[in-house]
Amino acid sequence: MAEASQIPMPVPAPRMSRIVDAVLDRGPALAAVAGLLLLWQGVVWFFEVPEYMAPSPVAVLGAFQDNAGTLWLNFWPTFFEAALGFVAGNLVAILLAIWFVHNSTAERAFFPIAVFINTIPIIALAPVLVLIFGNGFAPKIIIAGLICFFPTLVNMVRGLKAVSPATLDLMRVLSASNWEIFWKVRLQSSLPFLFAALKIASTTCVIGAIVAEWIGSNYGLGALIIEATFNFRSPLLYATVFTAALLAVVMFALVSFAESRFIRWKTSDVH
Amino acid sequence: MVAAERHTAAGNPVASPEPGAIRVENVDVTFNEGRVVALRDVSVEIPQGAFVTILGPSGCGKSTLMRAIADLVPAARGHIDVQGQSPRNARADRNFSYVFQDATLLPWRTAIENVRLPLEVGGGGDTPADPHDLLELVGLKGRENALPHELSGGMRQRVAIARALVTRPKILLMDEPFGALDEITRDKLNEEVLRIWRETGTTILFVTHSIPEAAFLGQYVLMLAAHPGRVKEFMKVELPPERRLADRDTLEFVQITAHLRKLLEEC
Numbered sequence A: 001m002a003e004a005s006q007i008p009m010p011v012p013a014p015r016m017s018r019i020v021d022a023v024l025d026r027g028p029a030l031a032a033v034a035g036l037l038l039l040w041q042g043v044v045w046f047f048e049v050p051e052y053m054a055p056s057p058v059a060v061l062g063a064f065q066d067n068a069g070t071l072w073l074n075f076w077p078t079f080f081e082a083a084l085g086f087v088a089g090n091l092v093a094i095l096l097a098i099w100f101v102h103n104s105t106a107e108r109a110f111f112p113i114a115v116f117i118n119t120i121p122i123i124a125l126a127p128v129l130v131l132i133f134g135n136g137f138a139p140k141i142i143i144a145g146l147i148c149f150f151p152t153l154v155n156m157v158r159g160l161k162a163v164s165p166a167t168l169d170l171m172r173v174l175s176a177s178n179w180e181i182f183w184k185v186r187l188q189s190s191l192p193f194l195f196a197a198l199k200i201a202s203t204t205c206v207i208g209a210i211v212a213e214w215i216g217s218n219y220g221l222g223a224l225i226i227e228a229t230f231n232f233r234s235p236l237l238y239a240t241v242f243t244a245a246l247l248a249v250v251m252f253a254l255v256s257f258a259e260s261r262f263i264r265w266k267t268s269d270v271h
Numbered sequence B: 001m002v003a004a005e006r007h008t009a010a011g012n013p014v015a016s017p018e019p020g021a022i023r024v025e026n027v028d029v030t031f032n033e034g035r036v037v038a039l040r041d042v043s044v045e046i047p048q049g050a051f052v053t054i055l056g057p058s059g060c061g062k063s064t065l066m067r068a069i070a071d072l073v074p075a076a077r078g079h080i081d082v083q084g085q086s087p088r089n090a091r092a093d094r095n096f097s098y099v100f101q102d103a104t105l106l107p108w109r110t111a112i113e114n115v116r117l118p119l120e121v122g123g124g125g126d127t128p129a130d131p132h133d134l135l136e137l138v139g140l141k142g143r144e145n146a147l148p149h150e151l152s153g154g155m156r157q158r159v160a161i162a163r164a165l166v167t168r169p170k171i172l173l174m175d176e177p178f179g180a181l182d183e184i185t186r187d188k189l190n191e192e193v194l195r196i197w198r199e200t201g202t203t204i205l206f207v208t209h210s211i212p213e214a215a216f217l218g219q220y221v222l223m224l225a226a227h228p229g230r231v232k233e234f235m236k237v238e239l240p241p242e243r244r245l246a247d248r249d250t251l252e253f254v255q256i257t258a259h260l261r262k263l264l265e266e267c
Helices: A002-006 A014-025 A027-046 A057-066 A068-102 A104-119 A121-131 A137-161 A165-173 A180-216 A220-230 A233-260 B002-011 B062-069 B085-090 B111-120 B131-137 B151-165 B183-199 B211-217 B245-249 B251-266
Strands: B021-029 B034-045 B050-055 B077-082 B096-099 B171-175 B205-209 B220-227 B232-235
Touching: A014 A027, A014 A180, A027 A057, A057 A233, A068 A104, A068 A137, A068 A220, A068 A233, A104 A137, A104 B205, A121 A137, A121 A180, A137 A180, A165 A180, A165 B096, A165 B211, A180 A233, A180 B111, A180 B171, A220 B220, B021 B062, B021 B211, B021 B251, B034 B062, B034 B232, B050 B211, B062 B077, B062 B205, B077 B085, B085 B232, B096 B151, B111 B131, B111 B151, B131 B151, B131 B251, B151 B183, B183 B211, B183 B245, B205 B211, B205 B245, B211 B232, B211 B245, B232 B245, B232 B251
Parallel strands: B050 B205, B050 B220, B096 B171, B171 B205
Antiparallel strands: B021 B034, B021 B077, B220 B232
16 A cells, blocks of 8 residues: 555545545535524524424424424325325326327327326315325325326427437437337436436425325325414424425426436437 | 459450449439439449549539449339349348448447447348458457547547457448548548558459549449439449559559549539
């Protein structure tokens, strides 16, 4: 090791200083958040805002501590609904996009229906689904899935079609079958489009699950939001909202991580 | 030298004279249901193993002729024969490869994986060349695992040439392959294409809009005229097959390019 360190070569920075660099890099963001929290605390103190109207950050922190068990217990159902809805909604959207790209009649027949479903406000659809499927997990997963469905469908269709005519000529000269063109070219070139949609879906599926829980549920973060609001337990309400946001951030981070694993290339054929 | 020998062989009065690699007879290609005539009554025979450059003003159907030979556009009239087969069967048999102006590499595949693509689709090839050898042939040894965005434009086109050679095609169709490259890179690749042609014995059809490129590379120049696209002249370039970039400053070469320029003005 001693010999290695004598070779005059750029050495990667030691771990500790990289962490310091990362903190410095995010410094402005961290400072802004801290400043806003301080401002919020100051306003609540100065104007003596009653806690049920707007709790101070300190009170919210206290609610996190007091209700850790409740929050944890209600986190899991919402996570479960959002994640299952994410998988189901996107899977259906991807399969439908593949069908549309290979069958323009199917696209012309069903795309308008997909647009129509997308125009129905999700909050109006939730009671309908609760009436049909009852109070269980099913309507929540369906709503979380529905909210993911449309952006993924549109992006995936665009992505599968985003193959240059020259590449299609190449595949034709190589006598590639439609299946080979799909498998070797279209699917890969759709990935950047797909991940753009999945990033949107990763946060909206949480919204879908929570909205569904508002309509009819006695568990989950959505139910907890309703309960805390009606009982004027504002610190708990805020703590729940932050937990829901955290869930969305985690989902987003997971999708971003998957993207960095799957897409290591850049489009280069444009001169 | 190899090419010269092959030609004496082709000229020998054997039982039946060796047929041309590509025979185009009275071909019309039209677009928009016959309203636009891209090629009219084109006839040409490309000798086996020859390097033929196709030159002509823009809109003369240089690329269309190549695309008709490659079965990418249908001929409205006439007959095309590629290695004794219809273009469609020749394509299925991997008798020709096509190099486009864009390298058209799949950006998620490394250089070597791009070279292997023709072996993975359309039934692959019967006797494929070694992709590693081909990357060495085009001067990219050591860059096998580079992704296309990590390569320069010239290097990407080299990968595309290696990919075209992996099925050991008898014919290489090159459609302005260096049109988007800078002059220095283009000169270097011109010399290398000549070397590859000599080493592999492939028949090469090469579309260009550069007069020096056409004269430097071609044993023959097929000059097309525009509106509608038709054959202006099919001429032999009277230069030895072994050529260097410096040869372009010789009197013989300049006389040839001057002649081509004059012909081009008449188109």
